[in-house]
Structure formats: structure tokens, C-alpha cells
Amino acid sequence: MDYTLEDTQRKEKLLRTVYALQVKSDATFQKASPLLSSHRGLGMVTEHQVHELAEKAKVICHDLDNIRNHLFYRQNDLIQQIPNPSGSRYGGVSGIHCALDGSVYMTCEGAPRVHVFNRSGQVVQSLPCVELKKKETFLPEDVALTRAGMVAVTDMVSGTVRVFNPHSKFSKGEWVKISQFRSPRGIGVDTSGKILVTDYTEGRVHSFALDPAFKVQSHHSVSDLCGPRYVCAAPEGGVVVSEECGDVKLFSSSHKLLFSIGNRFGHAFGNPAGVCADREGNVIVADEQRREIRLFPRSGSPICLVSKGLQKPTGIACSTQGLLYVADSGDDKIKVFKYRVRPPFSSDVLSVPTDSPNLTPRWKAE
Known part of the structure; x- marks a missing residue:
């Protein structure tokens, strides 16, 4: 500044x-x-005056929310670029996940491994994607961490979801096949610890838990989606999912549609791809076609966080330190942006449901 x-x-x-x-x-x-x-x-106060004041107050509160948001967030603040350690021969980077400790997990389009970076962008571990029993490699599409801290990936080619078990009988651990889908693409974990998987061809998002023996429990699904791509946990335990060439939809913890981001904010997406939600409950979306990243706040208007320097943004993830990680498959790099002026503080997060314009509201159905 x-x-x-x-x-x-x-x-x-x-x-x-x-x-x-x-x-x-x-x-x-x-x-x-x-x-x-x-x-x-009401003395001489008329109904028209009350209505007029209420409408003006809404506008002022909305403007104040926008001022607050523009003070807190930055645009195009690129601080680091991390090249794909697998090399360009495998295709561009695609899936990305940021753990609470700041480490970053990454997959690329044709590489049979998951790379793990530290906060400095250095590779600290590479998990080879090999099914040891059959000695066959597989290509991970997207990546996430389970609540137990184990790596979970989707394999769109074979239609499976796998979890890496570091405590197996094999010294280096093994990948466990936990479920079969038609075309699993995006993967995430909701606030209750359930695994979220988008089934691109079927137009569904699946939600399920795993028991200690890696057996699927409490399976639920959301249907009637148009090419679901990426998925993440939403505020208050819900789910956010992006649809190819469509919209971004937010579902409640009971799998009911709350609203679409496009309709709620009057925003037209080109081709929404990666989605993530930060600790304040803001939803962040990568638009592959428009080559931009936008933040959709709980209150106020959308904010463009990245408007230049992207070729083909796919997966995104945000850290508790106010960093935004973008998997740019166009030039095969992970681009790190500082999107917050400072890390979030507890005073910034207001989860109390209220109709007061002075407090941050929860996401509500339209």
C-alpha cells in the first residue's frame, strides 16, 4: 500500500x-x-418514511460491507510460483489441497503420484500411485485429506476412490480402494469428516464416512447436477460444488439446495472449476474460461481476487494464513497469492444467526 x-x-x-x-x-x-x-x-412518522429509511439502511449497510471487504482482501498479489515437480511431460497441475499445518498436496493430469509441499514450496514427499497387490499404477484426478490425516484421491480412469493407508503391512504404506463410481472427479471432506466425491457423468455428489476398516458408511448423494467438477465443505457443514459450463451450488448439511452462487449474486460464470471456502465462510471460485478467481462473501458484493496472470486455473485451495493456492494447468504451475491483508482473527468470524445488518449473516436459502 x-x-x-x-x-x-x-x-x-x-x-x-x-x-x-x-x-x-x-x-x-x-x-x-x-x-x-x-x-x-408513531407520532407523525408515516409508513412510507419507515419503508424509505429501511431501504436506505440496506444500501448503506451493503456499502459498508463492501468497504470492509475491500479493506480486508487484496487483488493480484502474487507472492510465489511453484513449478510442477513431475515435469511438463505429464500434463498440467490439476488438483490441490491445503492442510491446516500449511502443507500443500498436489496432483497433475498424467502423473501417477501425489506431491506434498511445505510452506516454502519445497517438495517434502511424493506418494507413488501404485496398487501394490496388482502392481498397477493409477492417475489421481483430485486430492484431499481425511479427518484422520490420510490422503484420499479420485481416479477417473478406473472409476475409483482410494485412500493411502500409511499403517498397512507394507513398510511404505499402500493405497486402499474404498469405493467405485462411474466417473469420480473432484474430492473433498466436509466439516463432519465425511468424504465428498463428484461423479461427473452421473451428475451426482456423494457423501460418505469411512470406518477403521475403510468400509463405506452413511452414504448419501445429491443428484440432478450438470457435470459436477470440484467440491468442498461449505459454511455451517454444507457442500459447495461447481458445474462445468454452469453454476456453483451450495447445499445444506442435509443435502438440500440452498441457492446457486450465480443467481444469488447475479454473476455469470464462464466455466467454474475449483472451489474452496475460507474460515470466514466466504466461497472462492476459479473460473477457467474467464481466467480469474472470485470471492463471494457472506455479505457484500463479489470481489475479484485474481484478474491477471492466469492461463487455465483449475483447482484452488486457501490456507489459514490468508494464502490462495491456484493450480494453473495452462503454464503448469501452482501460483500462490496473498488474498487477505492479514490472517483471520476470532473477532472477524461471527457465526451467530441474526437479521441485524451490523453482523455477518449465515448463508441462507433463497
């Missing part, structure tokens, strides 16, 4: 404006509250 005289003047003007709104609203509330609670009627 440039600390010029002009910047300082704009800051002072913004602070004075927000302070003036606060003082006026507090003064009006202090005068109006005892009158409205102890006297009958």
Missing part, C-alpha cells in the same frame, strides 16, 4: 464518514427508543 498524502486524506475521509454514521445512528436510537417503547403509535 502506498502511504502518500492522497492515501492519508482518503483514509481520514473514510474514517470520518463511518464515524459520522455511527454517531448519528446512536443518537437517533437513544432518542427514538424510549419514545417508541413508552408511547402509542
